[in-house]
Amino acid sequence: MNKMLIAAVVVAAGAGGYWYSQQSTQMSTSDNAVLSYVPADTPIFSAQLQPFPIKSYINSLSEAYRQYPVGALDELKQETDPRAKFLLSLAKSYMASMKDGSTFIQTFGLAENIRSYFYTLGLMPVIKVEVANADAIWALLDKAEAESGFTHTNANLKGVDYRSYQLTDESEKEHVNLIFAVHDGLLTSTITTSLSETVLLETALGVTPVDNSIVDAHIIEEIIKKYGFMNEGISYINHKEIVTALTSTDGNQLAGQLSKLFEMLEEDPLVELRTPACQQELASIADNWPRTVAGYDELKVTDKESTFGFRTVVESNNLVLLNAYQTLRGYIPPYVQDTDSNVFTFGLGIDVNQMVPSLTAIWDDMLTPEYQCGPLAEMQAQMSQQSPGMLGMFTGMANGVKGVGVSLIDYKISDDLDNPQLESLDAVVSLSAENPSMLFNLVKPFAPELANIQLSANGNAIDLNTIIPMPAEVNISPKLAIKGNHLVLFAGDKGEAIANSLETDLLVNNGLMVMSADYMKMFKPLLTFIELTGEPIPEDLEMMKDYDMRVKFSLDIDQKGFEIDSHMNSRSTE
Template identity: 85%
Template sequence: MNKMLIAAVVVAAGAGGYWYSQQADQVSTNDNTVLSYVPADTPVFSAQLQPFPIKSYINSLSESYRQYPAGALDEFEQESDARAKFLISLAKSYMASMKDGSTFIKTFGLAEEIRSYFYTLGAMPVLRIEVEHADAIWALLDKAEAESGFTHTQANLKGVDYRSYRLTDEAEKEQINLVVAVHDGLLTTTLSTSFSDAVLLETALGLTPVDNSIADAHIIEDIINKHGFLNEGISYINHKEIVTALTSTDGNQLAGQLSKLFEMSNEDPFAELKTPACQQELASIADNWPRTVGGYDQLEITDTESSFGFRTVVESNNLVLLDAYQKLRGYIPAYVQDNANSVFTLGVGIDINQMVPSLTAIWDDMLTPEYQCGPLAQMQAQMSQQSPGMLGMFTGMANGVKGVGVSLIDYKITDDIDNPQLESVDAVVTLSADNPSMLFNMVKPFAPELANVQLPANGDAIELSTIIPMPPEMNISAKMAIKGNHLVLFAGDKGEVVANNLGSDPLVNNGLMVMSADYMKMFKPLLTFIELTGEPVPEELEMMKDYDMRVKFSLDIDPKGFEVDSQMNSRSSE
């Protein structure tokens, strides 16, 4: 029974971790029959409701991205368990299919454009993908069975044929089975168990609709309209439904399933959460943080290039905390956000003057009201022994700081085979503050080499080579200056241009964090240098040489909650 319970928990965790969504033009849930089988109380949902150009997307990835290191699965080759060997075979087929878009869709029987859906029926995951050639799916599974010795049982439910693969040991009384079916042009992969309701599999296979579906509740439209995502591609985790499941025995579908599992194992790990106090207080917290939602702001795909803009929002209705977190936002310079003309950037915006009052407001809110629920009361007791006010002793040294920024704009390595070395570096490091000159003078006592350095008030830069000697082979000429509200350390002509432009930039609280990277610019010169030295290039790095991809990641907060914005651009190398 313990193995069965662990397997169920792993499946539920995997369902929560699955996070995939794409989108296109207009959303229309009324004519999407798949949604009538998705319950409104599903804890996890992700869907692409319009055709996604999967073939073009695979083609648009650089060739190195589609390749896997030789022997990537060698450590699993010695597996003796037929179930593990089955999964390894499928993984190998997937890796081989990534050769190009045509091979990928042929391997899995897909059309060039597909819709896909992932959700849970309580704890049971359901993945549904449009397929054009069902025979390809069966051929793929037949191959995996032949290579592993892991076989299926053929079954039929209300006229729908499906394969059932037993995941639990034969000695286990209870069973968990992997179910694979193709019906009405949809591949369905889900689980069935000996202890779940029979109607659950009917719903998963699209045979028995639910009474209150996600379409009936208009959840998709609500998320898109509230957050302004591109239509037809959203994902979410419903915190309120998860809390209901953990604090009740039958509050939703997931709660009923967990209660049955705990009854079978004679142990409820969440028993202390099912008191009236915990139910009320945790529900109140969930009302303030109801969902984590995600959707696209950009989606452009061709055979040669793909661009995505995906935004995740942790929704919040707690105005006190939102206001406190927003006051923590600091200044992130424009050059940090320019990922098109940089190798790597990092910017952290923190208003140091607001840190103590903001954290104190957050602390006070979390200690009010006084919780009666055991775990929450324990957390409050631990927090009450600490105080963010102590940070004041440290933040005083950084009074007026608004943020820091770093950018490696460019770097070059000579092609001299006999003496390869760093040819040039363009980079910028900034400290943005109300009075950067005062901060620089405060640091001097801790850095003796800076004791006699005076930075001109007019913004002129000073050479650092005599103050901080650099090895001649590095060929770096670093300079320092005060540019308006910014203490700037820079190198190279491009770095100087960025530094000079900072002089007129006012300090505005515009974010919390931004990070970006251009993989090709980052790795290609480095790999060239390794090759020139005659040293063997590690296979993992060799694959990155033509990795033509740019990524950008940012963290911010607005009146709707925390936002994580991810952008990606990839070009084919063929």
């Protein structure tokens, strides 16, 4: 049964994973009828609010991205349970539909441009997707039934026909049902239980609106205005509503549903949290960390290429912690930010001099006030036995360090099968610090090979091959130099150019972490060489050869909270 539920999550994620758009029109949530059925206290919400060109998006993906490893569903294939076989059939149909954009929209009865929604009515998940051809949905489900022997029950609620698939065994007292319906051009999928009230399903199916909706509360407009997101898609997790559900019996819809479930089980696993002290203290924490919100900063979709910029913010109102975390920010060099000219980059910005005072401020804030709520008091007791001040013994040697950067710019493997070697390598590794010469001299006693190296402050490089000879099959000549405030290890002409560019870079605290990768540049030379040798290419690597995608991920913090910025660019296979 667990495997079946995992498969259900995979299918649902695949069906709802395209919540984007390319248009930038002004949005009024009051014009969106679906949102009047979403309660303001929903703990989770994610929606594509403007039509997204799903057909073009599928076409823009490289062929490798649209394929799945052979044997991806082998575990499910061994299942004899009709429910698992039903989900297996849906998963296989989904995989087959990824052949191209036309096949995908025809399989699921979608238009070329769609809106989609995911939210919860308390515990009850609801997925809605705009459809153009409802018959395709029913044909897909009929096919899955024929291949599995798992059948549905037809039902009607206030004029809306729907299919109900019972996921639990007949012998079980409580029933769980998977629901499918098409109403007003929307496919709705949800899950009901024998504990669910009828009005809840009415709301999920778009028959009975809620009294206080997400539109009434102006939540979406507020998020877009506050964070400058594009209008197309917004997601959030409401931490305050989740805390209310965990600490009260009827504070919101989710709390009431959990209370009813625990009453049926004759056991309340949250009883320790549902005390006045926990309610007050956890609510205070939630006030400081109210939501995680996400939206788009960039959207460009054509049949040949797709580019997405997606930003997630963990909101915080705790100025003490925000200031402490911001003080930790260090220096990330410009070359780490460049996703177009590199195979792989990584940058970590940490101001080591500020690490102990910043962590101490964070530690002190988490130990104040003294909690009375049992679980929180226990956490504080464990934290009080430790002290971040001890880090001072380890950070002393790294005094003045602001950050590190790594970049694999380019590499080439020779096509000489009799003498395979790394033909060329352009790469850079940098350590940025207030006094890089002092740090290098501190390290030398731990590496005898470096004992006689004297790095000049004028930026002249030393060829490390003369000190630590490289193997013959590795045709590279690494060099070491101090360039301004940066100790740099580099190889190749491109690596040298970047090293030289660092000489005038100032140590500005500009971030916490950045990482990027170009999958095609990373894997193609290696796989081409393996092909030349005649050796079989591992299946997982074979799929990566034409994986024409670039990704960038960064982590930072400002006065609004933690910010996670993701950027992705994908091109179709030529």
